[in-house]
Amino acid sequence: MSDDKVHTYTGDTVWGRERTENYIRLVLEYDFKTLEEFHGACILKNSNQLIGFTGLNPYLPKQPELEWQFGVLFWGNGYATEIGRASIENAFKTTDITAIYGMANPENKASMRALEKIGMECLGLQEFRGHQDMFYKIDRV
DSSP states (O other): OOSGGGGTTTOOOOOOHHHHHHHHHHHHHSOOOSTTSEEEEEEOTTTOOEEEEEEEEEEETTEEEEEEEEOGGGTTSSHHHHHHHHHHHHHHHHSOOOEEEEEEOTTOHHHHHHHHHTTOEEEEEEEETTEEEEEEEEEOO
16 A cells, blocks of 8 residues: 555555554454455465455445455456455355445556456446546345
């Protein structure tokens, strides 16, 4: 999160040490008992290297927003697709959520491609947090 390139499409700013420590503290202190809402680290299995984070954020009742951010060195390796599929599968399996949304900056072709690969349907451009994002959705089947 301290690399400016990570935020190319997010509209966010570089995370300093204090913000990073506050985020880690939040994740450790927040008792995520279900996958209806969570945040967690993305760690490579073979090396235990932290590569980013993922989560399901509150959006609509029983319909969270899927989020991920990875360090630039880890872009283009299929991690977004892998974590997206796992998040959707486990959230639908262990909760009563009815749908999951994904939003992407329309210039972020890689994220839009990942959202499509994990089975989300494109709903078109919509307003989100003060700007236009491409919206995706997958319903419980």
